[in-house]
Amino acid sequence: MNADSQPLIDCRNVRKMFPDPAGVPFAAVDGVSFRLSPGEIVGLLGPDGAGKTTLIRLITGLMKPHEGSISVLNLDSVKKARAIQASIGYMPQKFGLYEDLTVRENMELYARMHGVSGQDREKRFRSLLSMTSLERFTTRLAGKLSGGMKQKLGLCCSLVSSPPLILLDEPTVGVDPLSRRELWNILGQFSREEGVGVLVSTSYMDESAYCNRTLIMYKGGLLMDAPPADVIARAEGMCITVRTPEGIHARQFQSRLAALPGIINATPQGGTVRIILPRDHPTRQKLEEYHPQPGQPDFSDGFMTLLAGQTDLTPQDIPAPAETPPPDQGTGGETIIQVTDLVRKFGSFTAVNHVSFSVSRGQVFGLLGPNGAGKSTTFRMLCGLLPATGGTLNVAGADLRTAAARARRRVGYVAQKFSMYGMLTTRQNLEFFAGAYGMAGKERRDAIRSMEEEFHLTPYMNAPAAHLPGGYKQRLSMACGLLHSPDILFLDEPTSGADPLARRDFWLRINSLAEKGVTIIITTHFLGEAEFCDNMLIMMDGTTLAEGSPDEIRNYAPPRKDGAPASLEDAFLAITEEHMRKGGEES
Incomplete structure (x- = not known):
């Protein structure tokens, strides 16, 4: 990379103000300056609310800064916003795929929007489809793709016009490690072969290894602009x-x-x-x-x-651990979930194929697997939200095929995406869910007061849920799931998109619940979190590939070249890649 080349992005003292829920203005982006050159991959990291998405939207010209200047491809972001948007590739957090169109139809639509046609278009399509391994899926509806494949299609649509600059806002949230690695390899190839500049925000710290530089933001400001090695140091x-x-x-x-x-x-x-x-x-x-x-x-x-160096990182509002540690509940104990030969079919397609496992009271049990593995379907059957086609499923002493309603009264559920009613206040959401669990009178009032105190929601009880800070949205979701003191708590990707600080505090709270005897069932794509599990099940193509404790799963990993201990991600990739290799041989 030529240090004297014209930068693709040149931000100088950029500031953007917003009102907070009380109407008081605050700086979402505060005095940020940096440059990005051709062929450079720059990672944008920071905790929830740091200003990452706002900065990306400012660079695209979708927002105007209150102070400072932004030049993109030598164009002013305020005066030439439309020209910038027509010239760059931009993939927001919720990329606009048309789910009732096929893979190819989505690509054709974006090609027409960018004026790409004829032989150029076909050559570009072949290159993108080959690089993303989507050639076999061109006639599949976008809505029928797995999460990882949707992200790859979104990337194809963003790159169809051969842009010199790509902006991606959390492209790997909710994507399994295998698909995340594939996405980063694609970005790296475009950067090397076509000199494309890439600015990508991410909440996965390990993805910094793919970046030339990292920008770390906190409360709107830029704390550090440096290669990953300097941050590690x-x-x-x-x-x-x-x-x-x-x-x-x-x-x-x-x-x-x-x-x-x-x-x-x-x-x-x-x-x-x-x-x-x-x-x-x-x-x-x-x-x-x-x-x-x-x-x-x-x-x-x-x-x-x-x-x-910027704030007190002492965990706040987390129940203190017991002075005397309880015995390890990872093995033995009362079985509270028993799954035997579980099957779920959608027409001729078998999403879950004879899966069996058991979970003891007070355990933290992880359901892991690539996008489309069948774990979400298994999860929904465990919650009583989806009937099984075959097998037996006993949850909290009730057979879900015959007594789903009775079992559901003993479970709590926290969805991956914030699922509270945004226009209702925090208090109204708690009241609604208490009523849904059949609670009334003093029981309901006491439960709401208890959740308000435990999750420190008092400052936001009368605020609309949609306006809560990200961390408090998660607290409200947890409070609603725990109102009726369930025996089992189901957590579907609860820390998707969360930074390490939020993940740390979340798991301290989960550990506290498990020590009280609450059984936790969790799905996650963040393999570092699987270390908190007593046991886990790794699925792919609807079948069980591996089951066991973190140490037992780690044994599947090959020795690392650097001599370091194998990680759960090493094991996960080895297990899933071996399954794919065997599938390829059999076919």
Whole structure:
């Protein structure tokens, strides 16, 4: 890359103001300056509400800055907004695919919108379809594609006009690790072969490895503009690992360590817990009994240390862990969910094919798999939202094929996408869901008051749910799911799009619930979170590929070239790729 080349993006002291729910103006983007050159991939990272989406929309010319200037392809973002939009590739969080059109029809529509026709169009289509492995699906309706395939089609539509610059806003949210890797490989190929500049926001810290530079935002400001290695270096000497004592699960030990003063982050990893702690902090002395070992920092560690310099990262509003850890509930105990030979067909298509597993009371159980694996269908059957075609499914002592309503009264459900009623206030949402669970009178009032206090919702009780900050939307969803004190809590991609700080606080709360005996069933594409599970099931093409504890699943991973311990993501990719290889051989 030529350092003297004309930048594709040149932002100078950009500021954008918005009113908060009380009408007080605040800076969503505050004095941001950076450049992006041809052939460069730049990652945009930051916690929820940092200003990432606002900055991208300013660059596209969809919004006007209150202060500063933005030049895109040497065009002023205010005066030449339409020319910019016609010249770049832009993929927002909710990309506008037409679900009743086929893959090819969607691409043809976007080609016509950008004036691409004739031989140029056909050559471009062949290249894009080959690169994204969508050649076999050109006649399939977009609405029938898996999440990962929809993202690839959205990328094809964004790239159909051969733009010199691509802007992508969280393109991998809700996408499995296999599809995420494929998307990044496609972006890398375009960057290398065509000199395309790429600006992409992401909540997955590991994706920084694909970027030349990273921009880290916080409260509208730009904290750091540097290569990923420089961010990682911030945590040098601060990462240590301690072995989990006998008799408790690593996630239970993690909740206790996370409550200690000075701990920036703590994550379970096999039989150990990785801790980020300043080098000379007094808490290090308290950890000596666990024989701490130095660890290798990663980008997430550097990210968290950078945020720690801006705010107090001590977990807030999280129930304190019990002084005496409960026994490890990962094995044994009362079986609260029993699934045997579960089958679900949609016409001639078998979405779930003879799946069996069991879950004990107080366990955290993960349902994992690529997009389209059948885990969401299994999840919906467990919740009683979808009837099974065959097999038996017993939840909380009730057979869901004969007593679904009775079982549903003992479960709570938190959907992947915010599913509260946006025009209703926080209080009205709680009242509505309490009524849906059959609660009335004093029981309902006490339950709402309890959830208000536990999730610290008091400042927002009279605010419309649609106007809540992202973290409080998640709290409200959890509060509504827990109003009736369920025995089982179902969580469908609950941290999709969340940053490491939000994920940390979420899992501290989940650990607290599990210690009280609540059984947690969770789907997630974030493999780091699977370390919190007692057991997990990995599915693909409707069948079970692997089941076991995190340590048992990790055994599926091949040895790493760098000698580092295998991760759950290594194991997940090995398991799914082996299944795909066998499928290819059989066909």
